[in-house]
Amino acid sequence: MNTDLYKPAPTVHLVGAGPGDPELLTLKAVRAIRQATLLLVDDLVGDAVLRYARRSARIVHVGKRGGCASTPQAFIERLMAAEALNGERVVRLKGGDPFVFGRGGEEATHLRALGLRVEVVNGITAGPAAATSIGVPLTHRDHAHGVIFVTGHARGDAAPLDWAALAAAAGQGLTLVIYMGIATIEAIEAGLLHGLKAATPVAIVQHASLPQQRHACCALSELARVVAREGLSSPAIIVVGDVAAAARGLAWPIAAVPVRRFA
Ligand SMILES: C[S@@+](CC[C@H](N)C(=O)[O-])C[C@H]1O[C@@H](n2cnc3c(N)ncnc32)[C@H](O)[C@@H]1O
Known part of the structure; x- marks a missing residue:
């Protein structure tokens, strides 16, 4: 047999x-x-x-x-x-x-x-890991009732991402977590500014959870400039939304928080 x-x-x-x-x-x-x-x-x-x-x-x-x-x-x-x-x-x-x-x-x-x-x-995906590593809760009952995970780097033959539509969703109280966004950072910033305020808090985290981790926080309208100035590169996660202002224990409520950068 x-x-x-x-x-x-x-x-x-x-x-x-x-x-x-x-x-x-x-x-x-x-x-x-x-x-x-x-x-x-x-x-x-x-x-x-x-x-x-x-x-x-x-x-x-x-x-x-x-x-x-x-x-x-x-x-x-x-x-x-x-x-x-x-x-x-x-x-x-x-x-x-x-x-x-x-x-x-x-x-x-x-x-x-x-x-x-x-x-x-399953493994812990980079988005939540990056946010947590700088003290940002992706949801918060007072500030964000959902999360959108999105890639900044769609496949060559795929339709380009509609950042204005994503901005509209984010404006309704959803946090955006952007993977692979560094190479297209200018387009992301410009697209999101179609629907989100210039002062919307943003955090960028490179090498989350590793000893070489770095991050910066800024307003959406400064995103590309801050990424370039700080030399932040891939792999990085970009968190967009009011919750990003919570990075490293900034005081809430978010509306009163000045836009600041952390080394
Ligand atoms: C091809 S995707 C892989 C994502 C992976 N499967 C996950 O669930 O995290 C690669 C992207 O994930 C993100 N990424 C992965 N590890 C990271 C880390 N330690 N810190 C920041 N971003 C990271 C970056 O956006 C990077 O460009």
Whole structure:
């Protein structure tokens, strides 16, 4: 009898490594990393997280390290499937959460179409992590009743983001959390000023949760200028909305708060 017929399909784990601080990993993520024999690792995953991997595990970096072009997505998907079918315990390790701007959905679809099982392990996504790291609550019963997560870097063939529409939503009491926004910062500022006041508080957090974390706070109308002046670069999160004025314990109510910058 061919017992292979009754073997369950191999499982690939898509694991979120959180924003960088290894203490923010979930227990499930640590267990999956420890059990992996092959880790395919994105750029934003630091060495502190990889310390949980077993010594014998193969670690393959598939991001844009050292200025090299990133590994094509189709290649990563083929490699994951081939190695899992070959008996490797494959972990695809991604910054933040695999299902938030992490292509986890595409990868899960591809793997399942090949008959593989996929287990997704959530990670703490960068937006809330960045806000919390500077004392900003993304919702607050008095100031923001919801949150919009949005990318500043849509795919080349996608329709451009309608920043004016997002500004209108934000003006109704929603906090905007912008991922990958540094490269298009001028367009974001100009678009949001169509619907939000120039004095709307904004916070920018680079390398959230890591020792090299930096941030600045300013008014929306100063956003691009402050990012340039402070040399803030990717990876960074931009938080737009009244709650951003709470950064590092500024006094509330927000309306009375002068726009200030923090080193
Ligand atoms: C391709 S997206 C990946 C998002 C990730 N899956 C998540 O859930 O956080 C990369 C963007 O996430 C944000 N990001 C990731 N880690 C960050 C960190 N430690 N600090 C600030 N922003 C971060 C930046 O906007 C960066 O350009």
